[in-house]
Amino acid sequence: MVRRSGRRPGNQDTRTSILEAARASFAEKGYDKASIRAIAGDAGVDPALVHHYFGTKEKLFLAVMDAPINxxxxxxxxxxxxxxxxxxxxxxxxxxxxxxxxxxxxxxxxxxxxxxxxxxxxxxxxxxxxxxxxxxxxxxxxxxxxxxxxxxxxxxxxxxxxxxxxxxxxxxxxxxxxxxxxxxxxxxxxxxxxxxxxxxxxx
Amino acid sequence: MVRRSGRRPGNQDTRTSILEAARASFAEKGYDKASIRAIAGDAGVDPALVHHYFGTKEKLFLAVMDAPINxxxxxxxxxxxxxxxxxxxxxxxxxxxxxxxxxxxxxxxxxxxxxxxxxxxxxxxxxxxxxxxxxxxxxxxxxxxxxxxxxxxxxxxxxxxxxxxxxxxxxxxxxxxxxxxxxxxxxxxxxxxxxxxxxxxxx
DNA sequence: CGAGGAATTCATCTAGCGTTGAATTCATTG
DNA sequence: CAATGAATTCAACGCTAGATGAATTCCTCG
Missing domain, CATH: 1.10.357.10 (Tetracycline Repressor, domain 2)
Structure with a gap:
């Protein structure tokens, strides 16, 4: 396997902090009222970064739900x-x-x-x-x-x-x-x- | 008692039809997702008329809740x-x-x-x-x-x-x-x- | 009839939303 | 060092929302 060059996808901290902010926001307000902008604000990042990591709001919600429900x-x-x-x-x-x-x-x-x-x-x-x-x-x-x-x-x-x-x-x-x-x-x-x-x- | 002149506040039809449309919409979608614009559309009137009659969305909701809960x-x-x-x-x-x-x-x-x-x-x-x-x-x-x-x-x-x-x-x-x-x-x-x-x- | 005023509409403001694409930073790799 | 490309930000688009105030219709009473 050939490792491509460039910056490694490291620093997962922000990704998980987005996930945590999203989980809290979804839990507190429900899917509709929880806003990507507010989630990004809680996580201290730009709203566009949320899309960069998770694509759409729906996918973010599913990502939040993914782990715990087993x-x-x-x-x-x-x-x-x-x-x-x-x-x-x-x-x-x-x-x-x-x-x-x-x-x-x-x-x-x-x-x-x-x-x-x-x-x-x-x-x-x-x-x-x-x-x-x-x-x-x-x-x-x-x-x-x-x-x-x-x-x-x-x-x-x-x-x-x-x-x-x-x-x-x-x-x-x-x-x-x-x-x-x-x-x-x-x-x-x-x-x-x-x-x-x-x-x-x-x- | 002196009846003031001018058009009587009659024609309560539209007022009640707004109320009915609001009741249906609130029941189906809940307070947040029910929109004044959609309610006005269902009642066949302009959104501004809803405000004219009920003031704010919150008051409209309370007006809907007023009668039935006894x-x-x-x-x-x-x-x-x-x-x-x-x-x-x-x-x-x-x-x-x-x-x-x-x-x-x-x-x-x-x-x-x-x-x-x-x-x-x-x-x-x-x-x-x-x-x-x-x-x-x-x-x-x-x-x-x-x-x-x-x-x-x-x-x-x-x-x-x-x-x-x-x-x-x-x-x-x-x-x-x-x-x-x-x-x-x-x-x-x-x-x-x-x-x-x-x-x-x-x- | 002719005014008065309620009923109704129009255009508009402000705010927030999800989303997008280009621009910028910057750690890693060759 | 220089190039690569991920991480991150900026600015903006298109949309919907509630709300507001001026403009217009039109019934009703004197």
Missing amino acids: PGELIPQALEGPREHAGERLIRLAIGVWDSPAGTAALAVFRSALSNEWTARLLREFVVTQILRRAVGEIIEDQAEAPMRTALVATQMAGTMVARYVLRIEPLASADVDTIAAAVGPNIQRFLTEPMPEVFKQS | PGELIPQALEGPREHAGERLIRLAIGVWDSPAGTAALAVFRSALSNEWTARLLREFVVTQILRRAVGEIIEDQAEAPMRTALVATQMAGTMVARYVLRIEPLASADVDTIAAAVGPNIQRFLTEPMPEVFKQS
Whole structure:
């Protein structure tokens, strides 16, 4: 392999600092209201440099989302352990992700999904279908009920995230993981394993 | 009383047609993405006329929200009936409102609240504090637990709305009221009346 | 009829956005 | 040292937004 001459693409500092500024901005304002100009300002660079590195705003968003969302390692965590505590494990796992540094990315995609159609599809078809449906599918028994039970689990999970991280309703926003898990876990558990009306098997 | 001369302020048609176009637009796109220009276009008038009638975009939004949200008549509906079915009554009431013509306004404020800070405050402080807290306060027993129980009810309610009306997750989005009430009602009921961990009394 | 004033429109301002292409700096390599 | 080419900046284009104030239409009352 012939190394071409010229300045090496070194100094990745600015690239990652752009990524961090973008992640924070997307998380705080959502996809639409987060502006490349503001992101560049936070990172201390020219807006054109953002395009130089990431091309378009959409690609920048996808670059921000790229690393942290890794369903491959989340699903096993959700599944290991006794089936009757799967609900609590799911909500603990979700809050753990959202409270971690990677959580700002989750908040970003979530906030964006609520006002932007293509990110909404991203959330619906990727997170719900790929992650939740697979995890829930392993836990429940009657697969005919899988879609509805998955959707119901999604209501409680999404609602907890909205109330805690978007609307910041107290005292939920300041509560610790144990409290929320004890309160919400059993309800998710009911959606997973408790008997449900026969009508669920439709659709 | 002396009626001043000149053209009467009659012909409220255009004013209300602007309001209807605004309600539809806010519901579909949220506060930020709904543009006065598009609203004026839908109503078949000049954008400046919108300002003439409503002043600013913010006032237009508040004018849209003014009529339909009437907590005074909702809270009694939520309270009448046996206490052990309050959860199901709450979710039925909410879905009823959202599926009604007034629901577009609710969807508007909701969609807006998720990407706009001042509408988020509107939703949090008005809906949660004024409506939910008052309704829940009448149902539960230990008032020290009221804030946390209210917030928990809000998670399940908001989550159901997000999944059904914003993200449109199937089969929940197409399910009828009875199915959802049977599935979600008991979980809200647990948040209302079932014993909860001692930690709830903090904050 | 003829004025008064509301209803409505027109043209315009300012601000911010994403994006583009040319220009400039500068570390590395031959 | 000189050339290369990535890193970075500058200036600008085209677009959309909310808002404003003057101009115009036209109903209504005296």
